[in-house]
Amino acid sequence: MNELSTMSVKTPEERLKELEMQLKIYASRNLDLNMSRGKPCSDQLDLSNEMLTIPIPIENDPNKDLRNYGTLDGLPETKKLFADILEVNPSEIIIGGNSSLSMMYNALAKAMLYGTFDSERPWKDEISVKFICPVPGYDRHFTICEQLGIEMIPVEMKEDGPDMVKVEALVKNDPTIKGMWCVPKYSNPSGITYSSDVVGRLASMVTAATDFKLMWDNAYVVHDLYDEVDHLDNIMEACKAAGNPDRAYLFTSMSKVTFAGAAVAAMAGSEACINHILKILGVQTIGTDKINQYRHVAFLRDSDGVTAHMKKHAEIIRPKFQVVLDLFEQHFGDRVMAQWSKPKGGYFINLNLKNSSAKEVVRLAETAGLKLTEAGATFPYKNDPLDSNLRIAPTFPPLEEMTTAIEILCICIELVYLKFQEK
Amino acid sequence: MNELSTMSVKTPEERLKELEMQLKIYASRNLDLNMSRGKPCSDQLDLSNEMLTIPIPIENDPNKDLRNYGTLDGLPETKKLFADILEVNPSEIIIGGNSSLSMMYNALAKAMLYGTFDSERPWKDEISVKFICPVPGYDRHFTICEQLGIEMIPVEMKEDGPDMVKVEALVKNDPTIKGMWCVPKYSNPSGITYSSDVVGRLASMVTAATDFKLMWDNAYVVHDLYDEVDHLDNIMEACKAAGNPDRAYLFTSMSKVTFAGAAVAAMAGSEACINHILKILGVQTIGTDKINQYRHVAFLRDSDGVTAHMKKHAEIIRPKFQVVLDLFEQHFGDRVMAQWSKPKGGYFINLNLKNSSAKEVVRLAETAGLKLTEAGATFPYKNDPLDSNLRIAPTFPPLEEMTTAIEILCICIELVYLKFQEK
Numbered sequence: 135m136n137e138l139s140t141m142s143v144k145t146p147e148e149r150l151k152e153l154e155m156q157l158k159i160y161a162s163r164n165l166d167l168n169m170s171r172g173k174p175c176s177d178q179l180d181l182s183n184e185m186l187t188i189p190i191p192i193e194n195d196p197n198k199d200l201r202n203y204g205t206l207d208g209l210p211e212t213k214k215l216f217a218d219i220l221e222v223n224p225s226e227i228i229i230g231g232n233s234s235l236s237m238m239y240n241a242l243a244k245a246m247l248y249g250t251f252d253s254e255r256p257w258k259d260e261i262s263v264k265f266i267c268p269v270p271g272y273d274r275h276f277t278i279c280e281q282l283g284i285e286m287i288p289v290e291m292k293e294d295g296p297d298m299v300k301v302e303a304l305v306k307n308d309p310t311i312k313g314m315w316c317v318p319k320y321s322n323p324s325g326i327t328y329s330s331d332v333v334g335r336l337a338s339m340v341t342a343a344t345d346f347k348l349m350w351d352n353a354y355v356v357h358d359l360y361d362e363v364d365h366l367d368n369i370m371e372a373c374k375a376a377g378n379p380d381r382a383y384l385f386t387s388m389s390k391v392t393f394a395g396a397a398v399a400a401m402a403g404s405e406a407c408i409n410h411i412l413k414i415l416g417v418q419t420i421g422t423d424k425i426n427q428y429r430h431v432a433f434l435r436d437s438d439g440v441t442a443h444m445k446k447h448a449e450i451i452r453p454k455f456q457v458v459l460d461l462f463e464q465h466f467g468d469r470v471m472a473q474w475s476k477p478k479g480g481y482f483i484n485l486n487l488k489n490s491s492a493k494e495v496v497r498l499a500e501t502a503g504l505k506l507t508e509a510g511a512t513f514p515y516k517n518d519p520l521d522s523n524l525r526i527a528p529t530f531p532p533l534e535e536m537t538t539a540i541e542i543l544c545i546c547i548e549l550v551y552l553k554f555q556e557k
Numbered sequence: 558m559n560e561l562s563t564m565s566v567k568t569p570e571e572r573l574k575e576l577e578m579q580l581k582i583y584a585s586r587n588l589d590l591n592m593s594r595g596k597p598c599s600d601q602l603d604l605s606n607e608m609l610t611i612p613i614p615i616e617n618d619p620n621k622d623l624r625n626y627g628t629l630d631g632l633p634e635t636k637k638l639f640a641d642i643l644e645v646n647p648s649e650i651i652i653g654g655n656s657s658l659s660m661m662y663n664a665l666a667k668a669m670l671y672g673t674f675d676s677e678r679p680w681k682d683e684i685s686v687k688f689i690c691p692v693p694g695y696d697r698h699f700t701i702c703e704q705l706g707i708e709m710i711p712v713e714m715k716e717d718g719p720d721m722v723k724v725e726a727l728v729k730n731d732p733t734i735k736g737m738w739c740v741p742k743y744s745n746p747s748g749i750t751y752s753s754d755v756v757g758r759l760a761s762m763v764t765a766a767t768d769f770k771l772m773w774d775n776a777y778v779v780h781d782l783y784d785e786v787d788h789l790d791n792i793m794e795a796c797k798a799a800g801n802p803d804r805a806y807l808f809t810s811m812s813k814v815t816f817a818g819a820a821v822a823a824m825a826g827s828e829a830c831i832n833h834i835l836k837i838l839g840v841q842t843i844g845t846d847k848i849n850q851y852r853h854v855a856f857l858r859d860s861d862g863v864t865a866h867m868k869k870h871a872e873i874i875r876p877k878f879q880v881v882l883d884l885f886e887q888h889f890g891d892r893v894m895a896q897w898s899k900p901k902g903g904y905f906i907n908l909n910l911k912n913s914s915a916k917e918v919v920r921l922a923e924t925a926g927l928k929l930t931e932a933g934a935t936f937p938y939k940n941d942p943l944d945s946n947l948r949i950a951p952t953f954p955p956l957e958e959m960t961t962a963i964e965i966l967c968i969c970i971e972l973v974y975l976k977f978q979e980k
Contacts, residue, residue: 171626173625173626174625175619176615176619176622179622179624179625180615182624183615186612186613186848187610189609190609192599192603192606196598196599196953199599199602200818200819201602201605201816201817201818201819202596202597202602202816202817202818203594203596203812203817203818204818205818231654231655231845231846232654232845232846233841233842233843233844233845235841235842235843236841236842239840239841239842240841243666243667243670244666246670247666247669247670247681247705248704258670258681274840277840278840278841281671281837281840282670389626393624393625393848394624394625394626395623395624395625395626395627395628395843395844395846395847395848396623396624396846396847396848396849414704417662417697417700417701417703417704418656418658418659418662418663418701419656419658419659419662420656420658420818421656421818422654422655422656423654423655423818423819423846423849424818424819425609425816425818425819426819426846426849530619
């Protein structure tokens with residue numbers, strides 16, 4: 135007997151009591167379930183264990199020794215791999231350490247301190263600096279802006295990407311808007327991939343700031359869940375074609391391809407931007423870990439190798455996404471209490487609840503041992519004005535735990551919904 | 558027949574011609590010798606090859622998985638290793654990526670953007686920020702200051718460390734002096750280790766800036782060349798004892814212990830400083846490469862393991878240092894044309910020539926295929942006011958190449974000396 139049919143014969147009061155009892159039973163189990171972060175699970179990490187024992191060649195030429203200092207921009211073969219994935223030239227790539235987040239942070243911190251390639255002055259010397267932030271979005275992007283004192287302007291995500299009418303109107307008139315965060319494919323958390331129209335308009339829109347930057351975080355560029363994949367237009371080509379070749383900074387990493395904490399990240403930009411960044415970067419470091427760069431190329435080989443490898447990831451995490459989607463459908467099939475995304479890739483399911491209920495759902499879930507991504511985290515300053523959005527991260531918990539977690543979540547959603555109806 | 562006895566029977570003009578001929582012969586050999594940077598040689602790197610195949614344990618607890626995201630401050634066992642080496646508590650350590658330089662850069666860049674734990678305001682909002690730079694010193698420290706717009710005040714290195722009378726007078730009266738670079742052991746390039754008196758005075762001196770920071774780059778903390786080693790006092794203890802617990806930021810790395818480009822770095826500071834830095838750092842990254850952190854502990858084990866490992870390094874590079882010292886003694890035994898350091902550890906020999914000749918020596922050497930560290934590089938703004946200081950880096954070239962390189966260098970020094978005498 136499923137929940138829906140149970141519900142249909144009960145009064146709301148009876149149902150409320152039943153749900154409270156169910157939650158109490160879960161709470162008594164001292165569960166410790168965590169669906170808060172987009173982490174790969176152990177089975178996914180196991181897919182790359184071969185990389186741990188890959189033989190590292192010792193070059194005869196000591197100047198090419200992978201073990202020694204040098205090579206600020208990264209190994210040529212690693213640059214080639216990332217260039218193929220991001221659809222840019224190897225000369226437009228810088229290989230970083232294990233964190234693309236750190237590369238994004240550095241790009242903006244250095245824009246603050248020194249300005250970008252095409253800035254008139256350091257951003258710190260501007261009266262104010264603002265960024266457009268599509269919402270819901272990635273909390274860590276927002277925290278970077280907050281720390282650097284960059285004011286965030288939320289713009290709504292539509293079915294095909296950010297609301298371009300609003301974006302165009304904003305950037306056209308305000309020279310203090312210096313950039314915009316974008317997770318253009320399988321967006322965090324909405325799962326949306328920007329349409330060709332959106333990509334084209336982002337590349338060609340008129341900006342009052344001469345040094346406007348698209349922070350193009352293509353974190354899920356190869357993270358398809360199904361055979362049918364979303365297509366994303368090439369932002370670098372679009373920017374060049376529109377006469378704005380220096381507009382986009384691209385980022386991605388192998389963190390959710392190989393080892394989340396020990397992979398390799400990369401950024402891309404026009405040669406003018408990249409050369410400017412390298413000049414500044416050369417003061418900070420002599421270069422990142424070439425041995426690990428080599429491991430990645432030796433293991434993944436090329437973009438076809440990456441695609442093949444990602445199919446194995448999809449086989450592991452697709453069933454987890456499916457459980458969430460199935461349980462949501464089962465509990466909220468009429469879409470009254472909740473609406474959710476059905477992404478073709480990426481790491482998240484986006485969940486929209488009734489207004490003013492997301493925080494309460496998260497709080498209730500925690501009482502039953504389930505940690506969710508903080509309500510509000512998907513908005514700048516952690517401020518979801520409707521308090522309705524939650525980000526569901528299904529990859530990390532084992533399938534069975536995740537089923538329990540979503541059962542708890544569904545109980546909490548219905549409980550909060552019914553309590554609101556009562557008022 | 559050695560050079561000195563040859564010289565004694567010739568007129569300066571004859572000797573000049575002879576040296577020019579010798580240099581011409583070297584130049585005709587199309588040599589490509591590089592003594593410009595403090596890089597370990599292949600034999601040194603080979604000492605750590607075992608680390609490339611060390612088995613990485615897969616934890617049963619997915620929250621402790623070395624391969625996954627997490628652990629901003631580093632693995633406990635890696636923190637313990639670095640804490641022992643730097644003689645601080647593990648709670649005073651942050652493990653970084655492969656570059657201590659990058660940690661130093663970040664510490665200062667973030668002081669500019671946000672201030673330090675004990676700053677009244679971000680350093681960027683001060684009218685000016687100045688740093689004391691003992692000279693000769695490490696060029697990369699100076700370039701960081703230059704890029705960040707931190708004005709550098711050179712202070713002379715004496716036999717036991719920086720000239721403390723000058724340092725004390727400067728920091729006492731000028732609140733814009735926010736810090737000081739120190740390579741306290743086997744200093745780059747002088748080879749000097751700071752005396753107990755100097756360490757004590759640095760820890761206890763009165764500074765007009767309330768947030769004065771000693772940038773304590775202990776790069777050569779375990780890099781002894783001989784059984785007889787220099788002793789360096791514990792700066793953290795000294796600062797605590799003097800009532801200035803938050804004064805020192807300590808840095809070191811395993812770059813010249815294991816793999817120069819693929820090692821692990823660390824910084825240390827008071828718990829108050831470290832907690833403040835971690836809070837800011839948590840916005841930039843989720844953590845550094847734990848797998849590589851594990852490799853280092855599994856390979857080196859503990860500080861005794863590090864000491865034993867460094868003895869193997871010393872066996873490889875001691876003969877190289879000796880060749881330089883022997884050739885200098887042979888050519889310039891009377892100390893008229895050149896004076897040099899005889900360090901007990903570290904990576905450099907410091908060479909002082911007649912005034913106004915260092916640049917010319919470097920230029921001449923390059924014509925014969927020998928690349929040296931740029932003259933002036935050991936001073937802020939690359940400005941050696943006397944143009945007399947050169948940094949010799951003997952570790953990287955094979956012994957035979959290095960002998961050739963130093964022969965060329967000695968010829969160039971004598972040539973420039975004689976030409977000056979002519980004028």
